[in-house]
Amino acid sequence: MATIELTAENFTAHVEGDDILLVDFWASWCGPxxxxxxxxxxxSEKHGDIVFGSVNTEEQQELAGAFRVTSIPTLMVFRENVLVFAQPGALPEQALEQVIAAVRGLDMDDVRRQIAEQNGQQG
Incomplete structure (x- = not known):
C-alpha cells in the first residue's frame, strides 16, 4: 500500500478506523x-496491512500544531486509536522495522490498563 496524504479532514477517521497507522510529519524543504x-x-510497500500516512506540515499547520510537532520529520504510530509511539528524527530502515515489530507486538489491553492507571493517578 502506498503512503496516503493525511489532512485535518481525514486524520481522525484514519486514527479511529485503522488498526495500525504510522504518520510521518514532514515538509518539502526539510533535508532529513x-x-x-x-x-x-x-x-509502506512491505507492510500492506498497515496504513502509512504523511502530513505535510506546511499545508497542515493546525494538525501539526495539535500534535505539538516542533521538529521534523516526526514519526507517530497509532494502534487501535491509541498513540503508542512518537519520536522526532529520521529513522534508518532497520530502526523503522524495529518500531513496526514492537507496535505489532503490543498487548493493547495492557496498554489501555496502563493509560487508565496513569489517568487515575493524575486526576
Missing part, C-alpha cells in the same frame, strides 16, 4: 525528511 521519505515509502 527527504532522506526518510524513500525508507518510509518502502516500508
Amino acid at each position: 525528511c527527504r532522506q526518510f521519505a524513500p525508507i518510509y515509502e518502502a516500508a
Whole structure:
C-alpha cells in the first residue's frame, strides 16, 4: 500500500478506523525528511496491512500544531486509536522495522490498563 496524504479532514477517521497507522510529519524543504521519505515509502510497500500516512506540515499547520510537532520529520504510530509511539528524527530502515515489530507486538489491553492507571493517578 502506498503512503496516503493525511489532512485535518481525514486524520481522525484514519486514527479511529485503522488498526495500525504510522504518520510521518514532514515538509518539502526539510533535508532529513527527504532522506526518510524513500525508507518510509518502502516500508509502506512491505507492510500492506498497515496504513502509512504523511502530513505535510506546511499545508497542515493546525494538525501539526495539535500534535505539538516542533521538529521534523516526526514519526507517530497509532494502534487501535491509541498513540503508542512518537519520536522526532529520521529513522534508518532497520530502526523503522524495529518500531513496526514492537507496535505489532503490543498487548493493547495492557496498554489501555496502563493509560487508565496513569489517568487515575493524575486526576
